[in-house]
Every structure is written in structure tokens, then in C-alpha cells.
Amino acid sequence: MFYICQAPGCGSRAATRYGIYCSSHKAQLRRHGAIGQRAITKADLKLYRALVAARLEKNKDKPLLTQLEARWGAVLTYAESVREEARRKPMVRYRREAAIEMLRIGKNVQPGDVIETVLAMYVMQDQQPRCFKSDQAFRTQKVRRVRGLTRLNADAWTDAKTGKRKLVYRDLGQRTVTIMGGWIAEALGPAGIMFARLERKDHEKKQEALLAFRDALGSME
Template identity: 40%
Template sequence: MLKPYVKRVEERIEKNQDKIIWSAVEARWLANVENAKRIWGDFYAGKAGSGWEREAAASVLKLADNVQPMTVVKTVLALYLLERDNPHFFQDDRALRFQITRRVRGLTKLNAGSYWDAKANGNRLVYKDLHPKAAEFFAQWIVQTLGPVGVHLQHLEDREVEIKRRAEADFREALSELA
């Protein structure tokens, strides 16, 4: 479901590969990683903090150790394009944020467990969701750092669709003027 959108993001990156934005976006994700390290450092230093925030930070650190930063970026941006094309998929912004959390955490199998399924006669892989409060922290960090780029991509896509629509309308008008 997300693959065509990831492909569109990759095409956009390829088209603009010389732009500094991609290293800046990657740096923004790495800032989330540094924030997660700080949260755990504070915890180990005995400072009080939110357990939900710490759980979200643990997920960020798992991703940082096992997934390339640009893979995370592409996934988040692809979800923004999905939301642009199919707004009915998400009831509201909170639903989009939770889906961002699920899809990004799903990039590593460290956020999954397995169990024996007797009917299938094999192990089943099951992704473990964060507690909703921890998911809110996780999504907030991602949306704050990568969301502006996702929204900008949505606007670029809208502009391209409008240009194509106008060109098609001009063509039809020119066609109708033929005698």
C-alpha cells in the first residue's frame, strides 16, 4: 500500500538530489535520536521523567540502531503523500500520527514478537504497538521534525496536478476550436 508513495518520494529525492534539504531532513531525524539519548541519559542519572516519553525514546533508539535515517524519512513522507491522495483513510490528524508511528516502528523487527500458530503450523510475526500515550510522544517528535517537509511535498503534488489539469483543459479547448 505504501510502496507507490515511497517510490514517488524516491523520485522526488532523485529529481532534487543536489538540494541540501535531504541532508537537513536526515539531520532532523538524527536530532530526534539525540533527544531520545538525552531522555534515557536523564533517566539513568536519576532525573524524573515521563515513562511514556521514555518508552517512545526507546523506540527511536531501536530505529536508530537498525534502520537508515533516509528510510525513516522516506516512510514518513510517503505517509504524507498517502494522506494527500486518500484523506478518507485517516479520520483526523491523530489517526495519521498513529499510523506514522506504526509504520515507522514497523521498519525494524525489534518492535515485533512472534507466537506459534497451530493452524498455520508455524510462527506468526506480530508487531507490538506502543501504548497510545507513548505513541503520541513518538508521533509528536516525528511530525515536528519531518512534518513540514511532508506538508510541503503535499503542496508540490497539488501544484503538479493543477498544472496537468490546466494543460489538459487547454488541450481540450484547442481541440474544440478545430473546424
Template identity: 30%
Template sequence: MSSICCIYRCGQPVKGRSNKCGAHRTALRRHGHPEQSSLTVAELEPYRSTILRIWRHSEDSAFWKTLRDRWDRQLRRAAALVSDWQRGMAVNLNQRKAAEELLKLDRNVAFQELAVMALAVYVLEMDQRHRFRDHRAFRFQLVRRARALDDLSAYKVWNQKRRAWHRVYKDFTPEAVVILSDHLGEIFAEGAFLLHDHRKVGQARIAGEAQAMSEAVKGLP
């Protein structure tokens, strides 16, 4: 086996028995793909602000109530699975971890905050598919952004080189990440597709108004 990382143009020595260097091994574990980078809050902010604005102007809509109902349904399933495990029944380890994480998010993060973030990640993915190396990488970013809302999913360590505190997230097993992303997808994916179309309608209307104004200004004295 080659002693150089298998990622194109990396050139770093492999680590342990892996065919990847330490950095690409870490990226694979954290992001689902060795070449996937973290999705930043700044990238998501335009989508978050747009969705939040729509929500605040239509709080009584059945759209948001349906999302909440789906969330509550997933929570009941998660609670039942954890309850089975606590009673001594055999439960898949990664399914239990995903269920516990879902329940923890419910305890520590407001539903609207979580929903807006999840919807924003989905809409961004529809607009910028090139941002994710593959679907698995997208699923990892969805879960990471959701878990980042929960302060209990992270801790701080001192970075001696930078002389500053560094926020570090507690790693989740890759199998549990995939399961948790499926749970979030059942709740938010369909709504995100609908919101994406809604946002495009709004953009088209604005573009039409701009075109009308552009034509009208030509006739001004």
C-alpha cells in the same frame, strides 16, 4: 451501564468494565480510535514511490539535508534523555519509551526509508483527510507505519485457524505513541506540506500538457 458496545451499530457485548466490545477496545489501543482501520502499504505506495523518485532525482538538495539535520537533532535529544535515565535521574516513563524507540529506529531502519514513509503518511493525510477518524488516529497510524519498518518491533505467531504465521507488532503505550508522533512531526511535517504542494504543481503541469495535446489533436488531418 449498557452491556452492549457503545459504538454505533456494533451490537457486540462489552468486555470487562469497558463500554466497548473486545474488537473496539483493541482498535482504540492500537489505532487511537475505536473505528480507525490500519493504513496499508498499498494505500501508501503511490505516495512513497513519488517521493522516492523526487528524492533520487535531487539527492544533493538542501531539502533532504534539512530533514536529516532535524532527525539528528531529535536523536541527540533522545540520547540525552536516555542517558539521564541511565544515570539515575527521574525521567517520564513514556518520554523515555518514545526516546528509546526513536533511537531503535535509527539503528535498524535506513533514514531514507523512514523519511519516505513518514512523508508519505503526511501527504496521504492531506489528500485523504477522511481516511483518519481524527488527528489522534492519524498520529497512531504515523507511528505504526514507522515502527513497521523495524523488524525488531514485530514478531510472528501461529494462527491455528488460518494455518499460517501472523505478523504481530509489539504494542506501545498510547502516551508514548503520541510523544513519538510529536518527534516525527517536528522532523517531517513541514517538509511534507512543501512536498504536497510540489506534487500538486507537477499534477497541474501534466493536466495542462494533456489539455494542450487534446486541443492540438483536433487540428490533425
């Protein structure tokens, strides 16, 4: 006997005998970090990236960006040491995979791009919390957006029959994503939370100014 997929409103057969989700919901969970989680796109993040870029610009006389770049650099140095360690002795596959993936991102993407994207994710999470079904979904989407800065989630290969180059999009396992998400959060999370808080404060200030203006209008004689 088979179980029915537990995703709301699905009703398909579970993918495996003891599984709780059908194959498409299983894939969604792996790819997006939660059932019902939609992909956060580059377009979704655009506004938040602009806010982050503006704040970095506003603070350009402070060593903020340099420090963030150093923190990102430290993640890459750490990933390098993990990769070296993996050459010398056996290691859990996910850890090695996470290190290799981080190094590929480091090689292909400008640090400033990674930083802006990650901080923008924190601001978006703060302003649109309903866009993220869970912490794991947020972590997964954050890693997805960072990987999306390069084409590295696609492996190119040549079709023997047609001679055409094809791209195969590779999904990382949940555990690899969790490790990567953890490293990114450790390096840039505190700044992300701070940026989100400052954006919120600015927003509240604007609202207060608007209310004060309305009050002033209301008390006019």
C-alpha cells in the same frame, strides 16, 4: 449493568463497567488511533514513497536530503538525552518508552527509509484524506509505518515446550505513540507538508494541460 459498545453497528458489551467500547474496539482504538481506522499498509504507501523518492532524486543537487537526515539525527540525539535523563531521575513512563523505541528504530533503519516513509505518509494524507479518521489516527499510522520498517515491534522469545522461536507483537500505548508522532512531526512534518503541496501542484498542472489540450481540440475547424 453493562453498557453497549459505542462503535457504530457493534452492539457488544463494553469491555469494562464504565467503558464505552468493547474489548476489540478498545484494541482497535489503541492500535490504529481511531474507531473504524484501518491499518495503512506498506502496499498502500508504495505509490507515495515512489513520488517522494522521485522528488528527492530530482533535488539531489540541493542539500535537502542531508538536511532531512540531520533533522532525523537530531531526534535521535534528543531521544538519547531523554533516555539518559530517565536513568538519572524518575520520568513519565511514556516519555521513556518513546525515547527507547525511537532509538531502536534509529539503530535498525536507514535514515533515508524513515524519511521517505514519513514524507510519503504526508503525501498520502493530502491525496487520500478519507483514509485517516482523525489526526490521532494519522499520527498512529505514521508511527506504525515507521516501526514497520523493522521487526522491532515484535519481541522474540523461545517457547519452552517446543523450543521454537516466537514473535510477540507489542502494541505501544496511545500516549507513547502520541509522543513519538510528535517528535517525528516536528522533525519531518514541515517537509512532508511541502512535498504534499508540490505533488498537488504537479497534479493540477497536468490537469490544466489536459484541459487546455481538450480546448484546443474543441476549437479545431
